[in-house]
Amino acid sequence: MITRFAPSPTGRLHLGHAYSAALGRSLGTRWLLRIEDLDPGRARPEFIGGILADLAWLGLAPDGAPLVQSERTARYDAALEELKARGLVYPCFCTRADIAASLTAPHGDAGSAYPGTCRDLPDDPARRASTPHSWRLDSAKALHEAGGVPGWREHDGGRFDGSAAMIGDAILARKDAPSSYHLACVVDDWESGVTLVVRGSDLRPSTPVQRLLQHLLGAPEPTYLHHRLVTHEDGRRLAKRDSAPTLLAMREAGVDGPALAAALVTGSLPTGYRLADH
CATH class of the missing domain: 3.40.50.620 (HUPs)
Known part of the structure; x- marks a missing residue:
């Protein structure tokens, strides 16, 4: 173990x-x-x-x-480039203030962490080259490719099933950092051969997105202990x-x-x- x-x-x-x-x-x-x-x-x-x-x-x-x-930023870049090549991520130019404003607007989805403002923008290499941006997971495409959210097994034998409601368009690379927690965690656990992820119960909500990324990248499924x-x-x-x-x-x-x-x-x-x- x-x-x-x-x-x-x-x-x-x-x-x-x-x-x-x-x-x-x-x-x-x-x-x-x-x-x-x-x-x-x-x-x-x-x-x-x-x-x-x-x-x-x-x-x-x-x-x-x-x-x-x-x-290890090169390893995270490589994983992100694979997801880009498969059309599973998109650039997001929103600031936190933009997102907050859109969620309080009449057309905003108050139940979503991100309303998808940049999801369907046409690709604009010039804008990407000149404007700070993050990269988000296109959850709808990712879930379609994976056939749903993979579940996971806890150390005590319990099995948790993920749901689409648990998945949002998570940030995988930030404007000011080469990788998000989700992507770096998945790559590092995979390449380190981790078979049991031991962490606090406050991080259990991170597991559905990480299990989805593991599936998309071909990483093995570890067991989890959320203590x-x-x-x-x-x-x-x-x-x-x-x-x-x-x-x-x-x-x-x-x-x-x-x-x-x-x-x-x-x-x-x-x-x-x-x-x-x-």
Whole structure:
């Protein structure tokens, strides 16, 4: 079983990251580390060192050198070019403000994350060369080619079936980044040989789009384990943006890292924390 831990270097790790890392390490014959640093506005090199230091303190040693996404942009470009050649993606010139305005207009679809403004525009190479744009999945064409949304199997044996309602015209390459989370995740899991994707339940909604991309690109289907999230005792989520207590602070307070990791695998959390119900 090959598992992976894939943090973004946008802040220090907290207890929720430790839980996910320890759980994945316990289930993987091989356990890989991936640094998801494709967000140029938030990723910081200094946080990569912090990730490595935190994992070492926990006694969690990855099998092999970390995979760093910013070093793999050519692989994401190749996957995107394949989808372009098959007519399964289209350029989108909309800004966030454009999308927000269209969704509140009378003709907008309030139930859709993106109303398809650019979906049927004629190809304009000159505009693409001069105007920043992202690339979106043409979900209708993709679903037609795939014959629907592929389902997936969870580690506990449960089977989830996707539906067209779960799929939108997801961004696969952004104006300011060479790849989106969805495309990079699929390519990296595939090429790293990951067979069990261990991640928080908050990422389960990403699975239908990623399963569709796996099908389109010919990637094998991994098994998934979407685990419960670690929260504060009152149910508040741990989040970097909310200054959740960091592993660095726990280390400086004298907490035994390997003992903490071992306890987390059994579901035993420090006082003041609990696992969410779902």
